[in-house]
Each structure stands twice: as C-alpha cells, then as structure tokens.
Amino acid sequence: MPRKGITCILVVGIFLNYGMQENSWADEGVDGMVLIPAGEFDMGREDGPSDEHPTHTVYVDAFYMDVYEVTNAEYKAFIDANPQWQKDRIEPRLHDSTYLRLWNGNNYPLDKGDHPVNYVSWYAAMAYAKWAGKRLPTEAEWEKAARGGLVGKGYPWGDTINAADANHGRYINDTNPVGQYAPNGYGLYDMAGNVWEWCLDKYDSDFYRASPKRNPFSGGTLTEVINDFINIDTPRVFRGGDWATQGLFVRVDNRDAGIPMYASVFVGFRCVKTVSHK
DSSP states (O other): OOSSSOOOOOOOOOTTTTTTTTHHHHHTSSEEEEEEOEEEEEESSSTGGGGOOSOOEEEEEEEESSOOOOOHHHHHHHHHHHGGGGGSSSOOOGSOOOOTSSSSBBBTTTTTSSSBBOOOOOOHHHHHHHTTTTTTHHHHHEEEEETTTSSSOSSSSSSSOTTTTTTTTTSSOOOOOOOOOOTTTTTTOOSSSSEEEEEEOOOOOTTTOOOOBSSOOSSSSSHHHHHTTTOOOSSSEEESSOSOGGGGGSSTTEEEEEOOOOETEEEEEOOEEEEEEE
16 A cells, blocks of 8 residues: 555636637547646645655646556457567566456456556566557656646646545545546546556656756656666656545655665556657
C-alpha cells in the first residue's frame, strides 16, 4: 500500500470553464489520445510533504496522452503478442512474484476487460509502452496533464473531493471500469484514483529543489532510460492515487514511488507519445 494517507472532504468543484478543452486538444490522428499543449505550469505545492516543494514553474513540450488508463483487455493483447511477458514466462527479476496476480493464466478476471490493468511492474509497463509505440510519461508531463489547465488546484476538477469525483477512499473497494467519472479539462479520465500510474522518472525526494525549468526529468535522459529500462533498479515514481487511498493521496501534486519490480493491486499506468516536429 502506498505510504501516505489522510481523509479529505466535501463537495463540488467541476471544471465548467475547461470542459470545452476536451475538443480543443483532441487529435483524431492519434487514436485514444489527446494532445496536451506545450507551456508552463506550477509544479508541486508549498504546504505538502517535503518531496512536493518548493512549488516551481516548469515548461513542458507538447505531447499526447492516453485518454484512459491501460485496461486489462489492452494488456492481454500485449502479452498475447509478447509471450515473454506472460504470467508464467516473465523473468523473475522483472516482478515481485505478484505479477498479474488476479489473472487466470493469460486471462484477466471475468467481466474486468475494461478495468485498468494492475499488478504490473514498472518493467512490464515500460515493455507495453514500447510495444504500443509509446512511452510512460515523465512526472512533469503527468502532473501538467492531470491539472487539466487549472491553476493552483489540488484535484483535476478543483479544490475539494467526494465520492462522486473519483474512485478513491474505498467507496467502491475495487477498481472501476475506466472513464466512469467526469474528465478533466484536457479530456483525460481517472487522473485521480482508480489506480496509481507509473511514470518514467527515478524517484528523488529532493528533485524539486534543483529541477530544470524545461522538461524536467530525474534519472538520466529519456533515451537512456527507455533503451535500457530492463537494467534499471532505482525506484520509479507513480502518481494519481488509487481506489483505496484517501483524498490527499489523489491530489495532482502528490508523489509516491516503488522499486521497478513492484507489482501491486493499487498500481497501473497509462502512456504518452512525443509530438513529432516535422
């Protein structure tokens, strides 16, 4: 279970002023993804845990992000095409013995094809992303996307949270099918709750204190990490909270992490794609 937890409260705060942005940033040329525009945003928060401050302004290039978390059905297509990542064939060093724990062999749980895949290690998420022609988001990309264009808000829709906003706090006590709650201002679903989402970055509790101002990334270069992910052993960031965590944990600025072989009922992922500049 991720390390942080506290109950948060109350009501309302939908993204009425930003709801139209879903169409503004949609790109029909990239199936199932939306374009997150380039620009600056304020990352972190001053009144949070020490690894979330200082608040700092960063610039992130435009990128595409999956509208939904990767589902069981999508992940099954990956392991069917790549037998080395199947439950009974994956290398032991690439997971912690709980990989796809709820699956029966190569079959996901009945009636959960549209639920986010969980019990997947960072290695497995990286392999899926590479197979799909995508990658995992950087931590900065993830937070910019999660904020949905809002400034200074704690959640993708505003400053408060309740059971109608996101799958969190054990209100349902399980994952939900993806896309059951309102999207944020960029048209992304489940950026808070359901499952934590793996990011590309190495976790560094002090990274914000010396973060680059443009496209920050912890732990080398994107190319190095993507090309040699199978040999990486340092903790990796995950973001967004899950179906069990309480309000403060599903904030857009909350940070958590696990070793790359960690495969948990609480953790899944979604992918991004770099915008090609022609």
